[in-house]
Amino acid sequence: MSAALILDACLVLLVLAVAVWTIAARETFPAIAGFVSYGLLLAIVWVRLSSVDVALTEAAIGGGATGVLLLGAAARLTDRAGRRPAGIGLRIMAGALCLAITAALAFVILTLPDPAPTLAPQAVAGLPATGVGNPITAVLVAYRGIDTLLEKIVLLLAVIGVWCLTPDDSWGALPAPWGTARQDDAIVLLARLLAPVGVVVGVYIVWVGADDPGGAFQGGTILAAMWLLVMMAGLIAPLPATSRRLRRVLVAGPALFLAVAFAGFAMSGDFLSYPPAYAKWLIKLIEAALTLSIAAMVGVLVIGPAVRKR
């Protein structure tokens, strides 16, 4: 048995164990801790499957951003009186349904053609027309750029949905509990030390994304984390939903992407097409703007709406 196989087997067992732990945990906090570890373990699984781009995203979103969101939600669930666990019958039914779907999926996946049909050669063959070297970036910004553009609109709608929860009289107020700076030396030190490094790492991941694993989403999430850290430390204030500056950063990426897409009609004949001579630079420009917008979107989603003061 080779070392790689043993490693993979351990990894699979660990993922399953953490998943069961997360479901079985009775308290919110341990369940969230389990969920975050589960996301990080999945990221390692993606690395083992040679999908470094997916691994980066899984670590940033599944492990990072979602974890912070869940912690924030758990902190607001202080009122225990209103909570009652689901009945045993319902839980058994939900479990049985999940098991049935999982079993069907597992069985069907074994029947899929092997080797799996793939578009990878075509994605690589199209690279010269886009000027980038990472086929995943080409998929995201060129071949299937429309999906990326519309996903940014989905994110924007999610931000709007979160803002929508603001009470009318608090519209324009600072989101709580971020409105007051917390005096905690450790987090202030961490923010001062880590944030500059984190920003450089985030920008680097976007910059290399054109030719190597990385890209706007992964880099944007790291930038968002740094923004949140500096806010948590009370070094800067969060921006209210009415801030023009914040709104312009939120739309900058999708707006630039859309403008370039329409310019494609004039430059190279098609919506969302790039003239080969400028393709790489246009794609880098779009990625840079998208990174800023994604960082702002993820940040705003995690901060949440302004809450009425009690």
Added chain:
Amino acid sequence: MLQAGGSLLVLALMLPVIGILLIMSLDARHTGKIALALMPAGLAVALAIAARVWTTQAGLEYFIGGWAPPLGVALRADGISAVMLVTTSVVIGAAGLFARAEFRQPDNQPEARAPLMFWLLLLGIWAGLNAVFLGGDLFNLYVALEMLTFAAVPLVCLSGKAETLAAALRYLLFALLGSALYLLGAVLLFGAYGTLDIALLAARIAAQANMASPVWPLALWVALALMTVGLLAKTALFPLHLWLPPAHSGAPAAASAVLSALVVKASFFLIVRLWFGMLPGLTPWLGAQLLAALGAAAILFGSVLALRQARLKLLVAYSTVAQIGYLFFVFPLAANPAASTASAALAWTGGWMQLVSHALAKAAMFMAAGLIAETLGHDRIAGLGGVARVVPITVIAFALAGASLMGLPPSGGFVAKLLLLSAAVSQGLWFWAVVMLLGGLLAGGYLFRVLSPALGPLPAGWTPAARIPRDRQAVALVLALGAVLLGFAPLKSYDLLQFGRPAIAGAVTR
């Protein structure tokens, strides 16, 4: 085959998106104006697409960025897309006019939350709907569904009241479950066929079916089942309708109109795309009958519950649960292996007629119900006495919309139900015909419960809670008239529904 009209498809998809980006970056006082200015433009684009499909008698197709599928993403518009695009822009435009006064940014005051959110979310729904009706790629359609979900759910709790928040959360959970199941199915199909493009999938599936020994990959049927269940949860077909009544009755009237008229139809549209577009002539017969059985249950269950509601908006919402049921008769009636082509085409036309006439009628009815609630200050059916004397135009709109829902001649609902009924009878599936007739009878019953007191005398000493401007009542009336006048549409115009559609009846194997 890139056609010259392809860029129209891009425009239809992107107009609402441009609106969202403009509203987010400009000053709040422009919010409503930007949205309202885009609506006639969107209607013009939709009509231009319909005109092109009509004159060329074929579908339009556009490969985004010039990248052909399977690598790239195609937008396609056939007859049913064109009809849905036009219906969508009419209903969204009407909702915009109806909501103009209600969601106006206050002058010389700081920006208000609700108007900004309403217009952004309305445009978000419009973008999502157009993306669903034009999408040719399963993953692109997933993104479209997500746009719809994330725009529709916050609209439900726009007022911020606790009960609407609970309704929105329940809606979100059903919608996300549906998205997850849909995505699982799409992934399986990609694993089995190496493409997400519906036309390419159809060709590859047909190639397997036509081989000397047909191969039926298990993945295809599991994927179809997962995606269908996921989309049914979003369509709120019985028994997955639990989220709909509180969500649709809790939203502001203009939003309820759009949610009930259009949003639940988008996922139905995708089920049709999968069952007929991806599996041309291969629609599974048992599955089609099962869908119709759920539709029948929805009609009976939804109508009976509508009869028992104490509140007007909930009654209208349960009526949506019932009316959605009729749509699902399309599956057995248009894909019956034993049916003649003419009979299948009748059912196909009837199904889409039901969809469009219900969209217009239900939008009108929710607007009317909203206006009645505003003028009375409540929407208890027991307290509707004499409301026809206060807002006669609104009550007429409600009654006309109701006539179409019941299937009274000469309304669009009558033609729809007549076509479905005659298809069912001619194919020997008379039991579905019985359910349709019962549904019409029950609809008459629950509408009588509203109209009978509404036309009665006013209680003594009654004063209105709010004055209702004529133009808002007129919007509801025009939509209701549209639902009725649809019944007068010339027979020739029904051909539009057939253009670019794959052959549906005949070669059914299961």
